[in-house]
Amino acid sequence: MSQPEVAQRLSVTRQYLNKLEAAKDYPAEEFALALAEVFDVDVSYFYRSVGQEPGMDQIHFRKQRTAPQKFAHQAIAAITLFKKIIDFLEKYYEFPLPNFPDVIAKSAVEIEEAAELTRSYWGLPQNAPIGNLTDAVEANGGLVAYFKGVSEKVDALSTNEERPLIVRSTAIRSLYRQRFDIAHEIGHRVLHLGVDTGDKETEAEANRFASALLLPRHAFVNEFPRGHRIDWQKVFELKLRWKVSAKAIIRRAFDLGVINAIQYRTAHIHFSKTGQSKSEKLDDVGDSEVPTLLADALNDVSRDPVELGRFYEYTGLNSSSVEKLTGIKLPDIVSSQLSNIRFL
Template structure:
C-alpha cells in the first residue's frame, strides 16, 4: 500500500492509522523492552487502549501513531500493514541460557528473530542465498526420521551428510551459513538486562541462528553456542522450547559435532595434564572446561579429577579469545548479500524503505557497531 507522504518523505500518520497493523506495535514494543503500561504512559492513553491497539480491536488515532513512532523509535510507516511479516510464538525459539533470561528478554528475542527473517526475505528478492542443505528440512522443521533421536548419533549423521570427516571444524559459523542457515551476531540486549548467549528457530522457511558476544566474548564459547543451536535445528523442529531435556540434548549434539567421540577416545589422556588440555582446546576450538568435561564424559578421568581440573583452570585465569579475531566465526551471509544487492543498485536506504525501518536499524541488524564515543555533560 502506498502511503501519502509529507514534503520530507515521511508517511502520513492518518493514512498509517487507517492501515494500522496491530502486530507491528507488539513487535516494536517488545524490541524496545517496553511494557504496555510504559507505552501508554508515554503516549497519553490507557494500558487497556494499548492492548486494544495490539489486539486489533481499535486502531490508534493519527496523533497517537505519531507518538508511538517517536517513543518506540521507529518510522511512522513501520506500523503499516501489507509488508511480509513472520510471526513466531515464544515456544518456537530456543535459548541456550533459558534460565537466565526473563520473559521480557525472550519476547524481545522473538521479535528480533522475526525481523532477521524480514531482512533475509527482503534480500532474497535481490540475491540468491545458498540452498538449505539439511537432510529432511522442509516447511519449518526437519522431517521426523531424518536423523536419529539420539543427539550424538544425529551429530555423527550430520557430519557424514556434510562430508566433514572426523577432524576439527575450523569455522563453525561459516559452515552453518554455507548450508543455508541465516546467522547474525549482534549485541542483543542492553546493559541493564542480563545477556543472552544464543537462540535459534526452525519455525520459518529458513533456519535462523542468533549469536551474541556480549555475555562472554570468547570464540570457543561462541562456537559451542553455534553448535548447540544447530542441535536444536536438527533435533527439535516442532517441539516446544524451554525444557531441560531439550537443552541437554542440544549440548550433547554440540559436544559430539565439535569433538567426535571416536577420535576423542584416542586423543584424550587418562591423566589430566593442563598443557595438553590447552592443546586440545586450541586444536579443536573448544573451551578448556569442555576438554575436561569431555574427558570425564568418555571415562578418561574420574569425577574427582574433573573437579580438580575445573579448579585448576579457574586458578590459571586463561584469557578469552575474542570472536572478532576469527573471521570464519563472524556471520557474513547477510552482509555479503547486502554487498551484492548494492552492486545491483539496491542500497541500504532503499532496503530500509522497503522494510519501513531506519537505515541505522538495517545496519544494526547486520551487526554494524556504533563506535562513536558517548557524550557526557557534567551537571
Template sequence: MNHTQLIFAREYRGYSQTELAKNIDGLSQSNLSKFEKGINVLSDDILMKIIKFLDFPLGFFEQKISIVCENAEYRKRATITKKQRSYLDYTNKLIGFIVDQMSISVEWPEFKLIPIDLEEGYTPEYAASYTRKTLNIKEGDPVNNIFQMLESKGVIVAEIDAFEKFDGVSFLTDEGYPVIAINKNFDNDRKRFSLAHELGHIIMHLAGGFPIPLNRDKEMEANTFASEFLMPAQFVKNALRNLKLSYLADLKRYWLTSMSSIIRRAKDLGCINYDRYRYLNIELSRSGQKKKESIKVPIDKPTLLQNGFNLHFNELGYSLDELCEAFKLPLDILKRIYTENKSDNRLRVA
C-alpha cells in the same frame, strides 16, 4: 492495522500497555488492552499518534511476522527481565523478516543439511556424526571455518550485540529459511559451541518439522549434539583419559573449544570421575581461567546477511532510507542490524 504488529512495536520499544497509554492523549490502558486482544477498535487519530510515538512506518503494521523463536538459549540461572527477553525475541524476528524481505531479490543458498528425527531411534550423537559427514569434516579433525561451513549449506547466521546472558537462538523464517543468531560479544570458543548447539536444534527440532514429544529435553539434546559435533567421542576419548590441567591448553588449541567444555566432555565420556572433574574446575577457577580463558582460538565471520545488504546497496542501488521504505522498517532498526562487512562472496539477483 494488524493488532499483533502493534504489540510487536510496543514491546520492542520497551513500553508496557500502561506506559504507552500515558504517552498518548486520549488512549486508556483498558482500550489499548482490548485492541491488542482484537476485541476493540481505536480511532484513526489515536492509531496515528501511536504509530508516530513508536516510530514505526505505517506499512509495518500491515505486515504479519509470525516467526517463532522458542529455542532462545540463555545462560543457566540467569535473571532475564521481560523487557530484555522481548527486545531480543523481536530483534531475532526482525532479522528473520529481513531475510524474507531480501529473498525477493537475493537467491539465498539452498539448505542442504539432512534433518534427523530422534523419534525414529536415532541419538543426538548419531545426528552430530552424520552432520559432520554431510559437511565433509574429516574424521578426527576439528571444525574449522564454522560460519562459512554452515552458510555454504544454507544456514543464515547473524551476530547481534546482546547482553551477556544471551547465547543464541535458531529458527525458521516465515518463508522457511533456517537462521541462527548468536551473541557477537562472546569469546570465539563460546561462539563455536553456541553455533553447534543451534545447529543441533535445526537438525533435530526445526528443519524436519518433526513432532517433538513434551517429555523430550531439547536443550540437553542440542548440548549433546554440540559436544559430539565439536569433539567426537571416537577421536577425543583417548586424549581425555586421566585428564591433567597441563593438557588443556594443547587440547583447546586443537579442538578449538573452551577448557571448561573439555573438562566437561571428559566427565561425560567417563574419562575422569566426578572428584577429578571437580578438582580441575577448581584449579581452573583458581587460575582465573574459569571466567576468562587466556588462550584464544580463531573463528571466521558470517557473510550472507551482510552480503545481502551490500547487494541491495551496491548492485541494486538502494540507499538506507529506500531500503527502510521497501522493508517497512524504522531506520534505527535497519542501522542496528546492518553492520558493514565487505566480502568477496557474491549473491545473485533473483
C-alpha cells in the same frame, strides 16, 4: 526496551500499549511518529503486517537461567524482523540450498551419530577440527547473524524453518563460546524440528550434539591426556586446536568416560579457584568468526537506490534500525533518490 520504559517515555499507560500490541486500537498520527522515533523505524512500520510471528516450536531460544521470560518475547520480535529481512532478500539473492539433516535422536549414542551425520552432510572430516563453523553453516544454506538488541543474558536463538537462521549475541566475545553456541543451535535444527525446546532435556541434547560436532568422539578419546590428575597444559592446547572452551573439553571427557565424576568435580573447583568460572585463559586468542551471507546480500541491495528503497519499504526499517539489529550499516535514502520510484 521494556514496555514500562516505552510507556514512561511516551507518557501513556501500559494498558494502552497492550491495546496497540493486540491491535485493539490504532495510534494517532502524532503518537505513531513518537513511537517510530523511540524504536528508530519508519512510521509506516506500525501500519503494515510484519508477517506471521514464529511459534515457539519454530524458534529455539538459549538464555541464561537468570534471564527473565520477557527476553523470550524480545527474541521472538528480533527473529520476526530478521525473517522480514530474509524474505525480501530471498527474492533477489541466491543463497545456498539448505542442507541440514533431520534426525530423531534421544540416546547419547544416537546424538553422537547425528553429529557425525551432520559432518558427513557437510563434507567435513570426521576426526579433525572444524576450521570455521560459521562458514560451514552458511555454505550449507543456513544464515548466521549477530544482534545487539535483546539482552546480554541471551546467548543465542535460532529458527528451524526451511532456511535455518542462527542469531548470536554480540555480548559473547569469546570465539570458543561463540562456536559452541552456534553448534548448540545446529543441534536444535537437526534434532528438534517442530519441537518445543528450552526445557532441560532438549537443552542437554543440544549441548551433547554441540560437543559431539566440535569434538568427535574417536579423535577426542585419542587426544585427551589420561592420568589421575588433569593435565591442564594439554587441555588448553586442545582448546586452541579444536577451538572449544576448556570447560566444554572437560565436560566432553566426562561424558565419554575419559574422566570420572571426582575428576570432573575437581576440574570445576580448579576453574573456580583460578578465576575461570566466567572467562578462561586464552579466551582472547583467536579471531571471531564473521558471517558473510547476510552482509553480502544487504550490501548488494544497497548498491541500487531503487532496490534499497524497496527494501526499506517492505521491512519498515531504516538504516539505523537495520544496523542496530544486524550490525550492518546501510546507506540512508534521501528524498531526491526516491522521487522517481514507485513501490508496488
